Amino acid sequence: MSKPSIVILTGAGISKESGLDTFRCAGGLWQQVSLEDVATPEGFQRNPALVHEFYNARRAQLRSPEIQPNEAHRALARLEQEFPGTVLLVTQNIDNLHERAGSQSLIHMHGELLKAECEACGAVLPWDGDLSEADVCPSCQGAGLLRPRVVWFGEMPLEMPRIFHALEQCDLFISVGTSGNVYPAAGFVDHVQRCGQGDTVELNLEPSEGASLFDEKRYGPATSIVPAFVEEILSGSYRL
Ligand code: BV8
Numbered sequence: 001m002s003k004p005s006i007v008i009l010t011g012a013g014i015s016k017e018s019g020l021d022t023f024r025c026a027g028g029l030w031q032q033v034s035l036e037d038v039a040t041p042e043g044f045q046r047n048p049a050l051v052h053e054f055y056n057a058r059r060a061q062l063r064s065p066e067i068q069p070n071e072a073h074r075a076l077a078r079l080e081q082e083f084p085g086t087v088l089l090v091t092q093n094i095d096n097l098h099e100r101a102g103s104q105s106l107i108h109m110h111g112e113l114l115k116a117e118c119e120a121c122g123a124v125l126p127w128d129g130d131l132s133e134a135d136v137c138p139s140c141q142g143a144g145l146l147r148p149r150v151v152w153f154g155e156m157p158l159e160m161p162r163i164f165h166a167l168e169q170c171d172l173f174i175s176v177g178t179s180g181n182v183y184p185a186a187g188f189v190d191h192v193q194r195c196g197q198g199d200t201v202e203l204n205l206e207p208s209e210g211a212s213l214f215d216e217k218r219y220g221p222a223t224s225i226v227p228a229f230v231e232e233i234l235s236g237s238y239r240l
Pocket of ligand 1 (some may be wrong): 010011012013014016017022023024025028039040066078092093094110150151152153154155156157176177178179180181182183185203204205207220221222223
């Protein structure tokens with residue numbers, strides 16, 4: 001008898017109450033800058049300085065002491081530690097708040113803000129300061145070839161085969177704080193419905209684009225609805 005398994009997908013909404021902007025909400029990131037300019041390989045070719053400025057500002061904000069994991073991040077770390085089965089956390093977020101809350105079984109499918117990648121040798125490096133075209137790759141000494149280790153639009157997200165396999169095997173798929181606008185993440189609930197057997201639950205401030213596809217939905221701020229749902233699972237009142 002295989003152990004029960006849970007797959008959780010998170011988006012920008014889970015980090016909102018920690019003080020990090022979401023993308024599409026009022027005043028969100030995509031209203032401050034054009035997605036095409038700062039989150040596409042073509043934008044980086046055209047104007048790398050503009051892209052570095054965008055990610056350097058987000059990296060500096062993430063390093064600031066007032067940005068801390070919140071109760072929703074901590075509840076998901078607790079679920080991983082106490083659930084008598086497997087828990088895989090797949091995040092679209094490039095911040096490190098899940099790790100700082102204690103999550104370990106974690107995939108950053110869109111990359112990580114505190115890492116850089118060399119376009120010449122492919123080295124992936126820890127990077128918590130500013131990044132610029134003047135920086136040299138410590139691995140191949142190539143200059144001006146370092147880019148933020150994030151997945152831009154038109155690029156393949158990370159670890160997709162492992163993610164799809166886990167979605168097909170899971171008994172429960174939980175989606176937290178995501179609007180369901182960006183693929184392939186927005187297609188995960190449909191993949192579970194079509195290729196898996198798991199229940200699907202949406203935890204969000206408001207209905208997402210894919211809300212109608214979920215078996216169950218709970219709406220409210222992540223810091224209240226996520227700890228409550230985790231308690232239901234661990235107390236057994238939510239039957240898997
Ligand atoms: C790819 C990293 C293929 C950078 C990001 C099919 C149909 C249509 C289009 C496509 C398709 N397939 C592919 C595409 C193109 C594209 C796409 O989806 N475009 C969209 C815009 C239509 N997808 C891609 O390009 C992907 N790549 O498909 O490659 C391929 C195949 C073969 C070979 C090569 C390539 C790559 C997409 C990844 C792009 N990078 N991020 C960075 O962060 O700067 S995406 C970025 O935006 C985030 O990572 C995240 O994924 C997305 C934002 O979404 P959310 O996280 O959901 O945030 P949002 O603001 O939208 O919503 C927040 C939600 O939280 C809201 O619902 C709100 O109500 C809720 N909320 C707010 N506060 C709270 C809350 N909830 C709870 N509590 C609160 N307090």
